[in-house]
Amino acid sequence: MAAKKRHHAKPAVTGFDLDAFLASSTGLVNTALDGFLPAEKTRPATLHRAMRYSLFAGGKRMRPALVLAAAQACGGRLAEALPLACAVECIHTYSLVHDDLPAMDNDDYRRGKPTNHKVFGEGIAILAGDALLTQAFEIAAQARGWPRYPHRDLMLEIAYAAGSRQLIAGQVADLEGEGRKTSPAQLKYIHERKTSALLCCAARLGGMSANCPPVQLRALTDFGYHVGLAFQVIDDILDVTQTSETLGKTAGKDTRARKATYPAIVGLEQSRKIAAQLTGRAFAALRPFRGRAVALEALAAFLLHRES
Amino acid sequence: MAAKKRHHAKPAVTGFDLDAFLASSTGLVNTALDGFLPAEKTRPATLHRAMRYSLFAGGKRMRPALVLAAAQACGGRLAEALPLACAVECIHTYSLVHDDLPAMDNDDYRRGKPTNHKVFGEGIAILAGDALLTQAFEIAAQARGWPRYPHRDLMLEIAYAAGSRQLIAGQVADLEGEGRKTSPAQLKYIHERKTSALLCCAARLGGMSANCPPVQLRALTDFGYHVGLAFQVIDDILDVTQTSETLGKTAGKDTRARKATYPAIVGLEQSRKIAAQLTGRAFAALRPFRGRAVALEALAAFLLHRES
Numbered sequence: 259m260a261a262k263k264r265h266h267a268k269p270a271v272t273g274f275d276l277d278a279f280l281a282s283s284t285g286l287v288n289t290a291l292d293g294f295l296p297a298e299k300t301r302p303a304t305l306h307r308a309m310r311y312s313l314f315a316g317g318k319r320m321r322p323a324l325v326l327a328a329a330q331a332c333g334g335r336l337a338e339a340l341p342l343a344c345a346v347e348c349i350h351t352y353s354l355v356h357d358d359l360p361a362m363d364n365d366d367y368r369r370g371k372p373t374n375h376k377v378f379g380e381g382i383a384i385l386a387g388d389a390l391l392t393q394a395f396e397i398a399a400q401a402r403g404w405p406r407y408p409h410r411d412l413m414l415e416i417a418y419a420a421g422s423r424q425l426i427a428g429q430v431a432d433l434e435g436e437g438r439k440t441s442p443a444q445l446k447y448i449h450e451r452k453t454s455a456l457l458c459c460a461a462r463l464g465g466m467s468a469n470c471p472p473v474q475l476r477a478l479t480d481f482g483y484h485v486g487l488a489f490q491v492i493d494d495i496l497d498v499t500q501t502s503e504t505l506g507k508t509a510g511k512d513t514r515a516r517k518a519t520y521p522a523i524v525g526l527e528q529s530r531k532i533a534a535q536l537t538g539r540a541f542a543a544l545r546p547f548r549g550r551a552v553a554l555e556a557l558a559a560f561l562l563h564r565e566s
Numbered sequence: 567m568a569a570k571k572r573h574h575a576k577p578a579v580t581g582f583d584l585d586a587f588l589a590s591s592t593g594l595v596n597t598a599l600d601g602f603l604p605a606e607k608t609r610p611a612t613l614h615r616a617m618r619y620s621l622f623a624g625g626k627r628m629r630p631a632l633v634l635a636a637a638q639a640c641g642g643r644l645a646e647a648l649p650l651a652c653a654v655e656c657i658h659t660y661s662l663v664h665d666d667l668p669a670m671d672n673d674d675y676r677r678g679k680p681t682n683h684k685v686f687g688e689g690i691a692i693l694a695g696d697a698l699l700t701q702a703f704e705i706a707a708q709a710r711g712w713p714r715y716p717h718r719d720l721m722l723e724i725a726y727a728a729g730s731r732q733l734i735a736g737q738v739a740d741l742e743g744e745g746r747k748t749s750p751a752q753l754k755y756i757h758e759r760k761t762s763a764l765l766c767c768a769a770r771l772g773g774m775s776a777n778c779p780p781v782q783l784r785a786l787t788d789f790g791y792h793v794g795l796a797f798q799v800i801d802d803i804l805d806v807t808q809t810s811e812t813l814g815k816t817a818g819k820d821t822r823a824r825k826a827t828y829p830a831i832v833g834l835e836q837s838r839k840i841a842a843q844l845t846g847r848a849f850a851a852l853r854p855f856r857g858r859a860v861a862l863e864a865l866a867a868f869l870l871h872r873e874s
Contacts, residue, residue: 361688380669
């Protein structure tokens with residue numbers, strides 16, 4: 259009961275070295291991704307260079323970290339979760355490459371570097387995105403598969419989160435919402451899909467790689483959903499409050515594109531309150547882990563207080 | 567031995583009603599695809615309309631037919647092969663949608679109808695392609711999975727054929743080859759990837775759905791590879807010899823784009839000979855089936871003699 263009680267108050271992130279966890283997680287993920295992807299010289303070299311360019315463009319690897327932290331919370335081994343962590347990062351990167359295209363957000367910079375189509379041209383950028391999406395499934399197939407979660411479930415999990423009713427639905431709603439008046443409900447619909455879907459999938463895949471019982475999978479789903487929403491609200495806030503240099507991408511872009519954002523609809527202060535509230539719910543979702551989900555808690559706290 | 571001997575001479579397509587097989591196969595596939603895909607009104611409706619627009623644009627469903635015919639050749643049941651047949655058609659359709667984009671082949675017509683981006687705009691066309699690719703894996707996950715070929719193998723099979731070293735590699739080589747001098751060897755590399763990879767995958771998935779022994783899987787691989795190459799040589803020939811009306815797409819496009827094609831490199835007559843030779847090899851590959859691969863043989867004969 260003591261452990262449970264602690265979680266009602268402040269999250270137990272004291273004593274946990276998140277920087278060390280993230281450094282180790284990023285190292286593992288980068289090495290594994292490098293091994294999973296065809297070498298840069300593999301024919302067609304342009305394509306494989308383009309895939310690697312965006313995949314190794316200095317992303318924060320938050321989604322893979324979420325997979326690994328969730329695996330750890332369920333008593334799993336990081337090495338077993340690694341292929342799924344890499345698959346999720348491939349999905350994330352593909353969605354950024356396509357999202358940056360002129361026909362979509364038309365962004366010139368991403369993570370402080372020219373976007374994929376700026377370097378390789380639109381045709382190759384489209385194909386590199388396609389290839390990263392396909393690669394995600396090839397990598398997920400390398401996962402061991404678990405009694406409660408065989409490969410069939412892993413494939414369904416990723417396809418559903420990345421598919422037309424979740425991740426891509428978010429992109430569509432985002433695209434169609436530009437310049438239009440958006441209600442808070444519509445904005446929530448967009449954020450649930452554009453961001454929560456994949457973060458939720460990341461947390462769930464981590465649990466699956468530990469063959470976690472249903473009660474833990476439900477907790478991770480709840481956690482991922484709320485962290486995802488909080489993450490996107492904060493992204494919106496940062497777009498308004500930070501400079502391009504800090505963000506490593508064009509700041510104020512959402513406002514200029516008249517994109518629906520929380521600050522635009524409910525104001526900055528209210529947006530901050532919503533983000534804090536959502537993170538509170540995320541912490542609450544971790545109660546069933548009784549203090550074993552320290553990495554997840556630290557990650558959530560980090561995501562709420564990040565400044566870029 | 568009698569059955570074997572027959573195959574050394576002319577393929578045993580007499581007595582087999584290919585039209586009936588194709589009609590039945592197309593009917594099954596269309597009904598199944600309709601069931602697998604989110605309804606047209608499912609939010610976001612634009613996206614699901616765009617996915618369905620290209621998926622139901624009157625394609626010949628040759629790849630799904632190949633899956634079903636291969637299943638039949640191995641003694642499997644069509645119903646069991648159906649999810650894999652639908653998955654392959656989703657991959658094929660996605661690749662066409664992206665291939666038609668202005669940044670790629672920039673085609674206005676496909677199967678006699680305006681291309682996806684002409685109707686829905688580039689942004690939605692890119693996302694609809696992404697969604698169809700993702701949907702393919704979601705559908706493949708619905709397959710039963712077989713002792714020799716569990717879901718892990720199905721996922722790998724599709725991801726490999728559709729991925730950066732096969733299907734997408736073909737698109738890249740095609741894109742980079744435009745306007746450049748191409749050697750016959752390079753052209754073969756392109757065709758192997760652009761067309762053979764997915765046809766080969768289709769034949770193999772059919773066999774897998776019948777839990778076929780390795781010897782049959784090898785035969786189907788060999789068959790699919792050669793039919794695929796023949797199919798693409800014929801496609802090149804038709805682009806030169808047929809009108810846009812017959813083809814249902816812009817004819818002579820390859821020549822104008824200075825694309826590498828067999829007729830451009832080795833001439834029309836030699837191209838016809840190569841196509842016939844490749845089809846001969848495809849028939850030869852079916853010998854291990856000892857006359858049970860009638861649908862596959864009829865399909866191959868049909869593909870060689872088609873006029874659009």
